[in-house]
Amino acid sequence: MDLAEDSWVWKYDPSGRFSVRSAYLTLTGLEVVSDPNPLLLRVRKSWAPSKVIVFSWKLLQDRVAIRQNLLRCRVIKDISDFLCALCGVSVESVGHLFTSCDSIFPVWYKLARWLGFQFVSPNSIIGMFEGFLGFSVNRKFRLGWMLIWHAAVWSIWNSRNYLSFARGTVSVDTLVEKVKLSSWKWFLAKNPGNPCSFYEWEVQPVMC
Numbered sequence: 001m002d003l004a005e006d007s008w009v010w011k012y013d014p015s016g017r018f019s020v021r022s023a024y025l026t027l028t029g030l031e032v033v034s035d036p037n038p039l040l041l042r043v044r045k046s047w048a049p050s051k052v053i054v055f056s057w058k059l060l061q062d063r064v065a066i067r068q069n070l071l072r073c074r075v076i077k078d079i080s081d082f083l084c085a086l087c088g089v090s091v092e093s094v095g096h097l098f099t100s101c102d103s104i105f106p107v108w109y110k111l112a113r114w115l116g117f118q119f120v121s122p123n124s125i126i127g128m129f130e131g132f133l134g135f136s137v138n139r140k141f142r143l144g145w146m147l148i149w150h151a152a153v154w155s156i157w158n159s160r161n162y163l164s165f166a167r168g169t170v171s172v173d174t175l176v177e178k179v180k181l182s183s184w185k186w187f188l189a190k191n192p193g194n195p196c197s198f199y200e201w202e203v204q205p206v207m208c
């Protein structure tokens with residue numbers, strides 16, 4: 001009679017097997033999901049700082065502390081507390097805050113014009129991500145536009161957090177400038193020695 005032998009199982013990987021890659025992804029917050037959307041895997045290949053990549057990874061899976069999710073977890077209970085921190089009109093969901101909010105939609109529109117493609121409004125954050133990267137024609141463009149994607153969602157989230165604790169408004173132009181500046185700084189950090197000036201980045205992003 002065969003008896004099943006005891007064995008070690010690495011619980012952070014669907015296969016149950018330990019690997020250095022799996023451990024790295026777990027420790028950095030980019031844990032392996034059992035049936036990953038191939039699009040999600042593209043988030044990791046970026047010049048953006050790792051904390052920003054982790055945020056995007058969670059955002060695309062609707063796993064950030066947005067008010068709709070806080071309501072689901074009963075962290076907040078008052079109905080007035082889950083309205084969007086930017087417009088104060090709609091429920092603050094990932095889809096609303098990062099795509100359809102009146103304060104944010106013009107940001108994507110301006111970024112698309114900056115990058116030189118026609119922008120069609122998607123109805124989900126995955127659709128936004130897919131559409132944003134769908135126009136990249138080669139690896140360099142893909143890395144550059146991915147960088148700008150990361151800078152956009154990171155800037156939107158930071159502005160939202162700021163407004164959650166302070167009165168005021170978010171200017172579309174200020175947000176767009178933040179995206180341009182952050183993406184340029186992150187590009188230079190991963191490409192030391194590149195002489196690209198901010199002016200050049202603004203005129204022809206990704207061509208530096």
Ligand SMILES: [Zn+2]
Pocket residue numbers: 084085086087088089090096097101102103
């Ligand atoms: Zn809103």
